[in-house]
Amino acid sequence: MVVGDFSARDLARRLRRDGVTLHIGPFSVNLRSALPDVISGAHLLYRDYRVSESPFADFHVSVETPAGLRRWLKPQVFFSLDGNRPFKPLPRPQALATLEWGLNWCISAHCHQYLILHAAVAEKNGLAVMFPARPGAGKSTLTAGLVSRGWRLFSDELALLSLDEPGILTPVPRPINLKNESIAVIREFAPQSTMGPVVADTNKGTVAHMRAPVNSIERSSEPARPGFIVFPRFVGGSPTILDPESKARSFMTMAQQSFNFHVLADTAFDALHRTVSSCNCHELTYSNLDEAVYVLDELVADREVAAG
Amino acid sequence: MSNRAPTWTARHPLRFAEWQERDDTSSAGEVIVFQPATGNLHLVTREGAAVLKALRESALTADELATRLAAKRSQHLSTTEMDRSFLIPFNSLGLIERTNPW
Known part of the structure; x- marks a missing residue:
């Protein structure tokens, strides 16, 4: 039921x-x-x-x-x-x-059975992409855009990295929290999406929640391995640029934005080290959501070809 | 008076993470240093990480540290220069305890 x-x-x-x-x-x-x-x-x-x-x-x-x-x-x-x-x-x-x-x-x-990172996660064809970002960087908008184009939602906020099974991400799909201009962007980008009420004057500005895709909810017991770490950065008017990011700096940023790295200490260090080692790290600067989704589609497709 | 030189030592166990250049061309020798006991987490150069590793094994005087660094850099480095160019920012990492040998 x-x-x-x-x-x-x-x-x-x-x-x-x-x-x-x-x-x-x-x-x-x-x-x-x-x-x-x-x-x-x-x-x-x-x-x-x-x-x-x-x-x-x-x-x-x-x-x-x-x-x-x-x-x-x-x-x-x-x-x-x-x-x-x-x-x-x-x-x-x-x-x-x-x-x-x-x-x-x-x-x-x-939930300290996981290393919890402040990152959105979406998956396509078995490969998860983590999007760590500071508030306002556009990670929820990007995540909403991706799941509106067939990606599976893991989370728009919390990446749950398993400590029992190294390098495995556990989905916790929930409504996507959209803020301010992102609400109109997603309404236009994905008019079929379902939005909750728009609430103004919160600490985060105007917010609305987009319903998680039913497919993501039904498959929420299926974990996935991350293949990429992508730091999104929304810059108005910018072309879409995908740059490599160093693993060391990616590690630092993710550890600093983790909710419980300090609690898990050694265990967190090992888990994040393994994860960063297994991923390609990038920074994605974008202003056009269509292009950003296209670039990420291609990124995952290239990895599949390379793996094949 | 040289016996009164301060001794530097890594106070708590450290963990390191680094990536080979073939796996990550953009890290440029950067190394993550983590001190579980305090939660200190830092990004240092490969040279800095090597010194920290040495300090874990045994305490070094400032002169010994300067010699070791000079050897790694294949150049002469005086204690004064080392203090200025290396140890001060290194100390700000909070990873090294300056101990009094007496």
Whole structure:
């Protein structure tokens, strides 16, 4: 059974009571909320995710309004994990974004069975490409563009590098968080894509979430090996340029942007060393999404030819 | 007075990562140095990494370090020049402890 099998009313009833447990990549997340924005958002963006009837979940999360005056006066919402509220509340219109950011935190702060890198990951023909980048570099836009052209979504935010199976990436496909101008870019680039509500004035500007492709969700138990590390860099008006990047500098950047390199220490060092060694590293400067997708298609195709 | 020269030693175990030129022409001899005990992670030249490796094996006085570097560079390097050109930025890595031999 998937979320979309529930009627909107039934889903709302379940989310208000015991919550609904979703399979999201390797994790099970029990979500509770009585907020209409979260309920409708879950129905839209998590439509294709399998629902578990097991009482066990890796994370029990909720998005709710605080008690008291804040329920009505400049209403706010808070995210909670196992009944604890790790963050300050946010304005109520940001309820769905609060859920997404909270889930990012749940994974990045707790799942140390993986080396977690701040990177998007997409896969084509069995070869994964990692896109590490600082916020605003265009990695989510690029990822949305790729998955709209047949690539498989692993994540637009968190690369989960296995420590048990060296060099293996685990998918955790979730809605893609698009910000500001990227929302219109993807609407034009992929008019068939499904977007959640647009929310203005967040800490990250205006945000909207694009639904993950159903194929990516259905194949979320299939890991892949990375073949490339590509640092995307959106520069308005720039031609599309793919340059080689040094492995040493790639290692440094990825380690610095990792969420738990410092926790795993030696283990993280070894895992990242193996991964960088097995990948070709590049920097991709782009302003035209069509061209960027074409260049990456060709990059992966060339590797397949070389491997063949 | 030369006995009073400071001794330099790598305080904690270090790990290194580097790539052969045939695998990565763009790294230009860069080496990653990681100190698990402190979490310090640095990108250094191959020469710097070689000195760090030497310091792991035994403490060196500044003069000994200068000699070793001079040999690697195939040129004469005085302690003063070494301090200025090499050890100061090296020290900023936080990887080397300056110990008092007494």
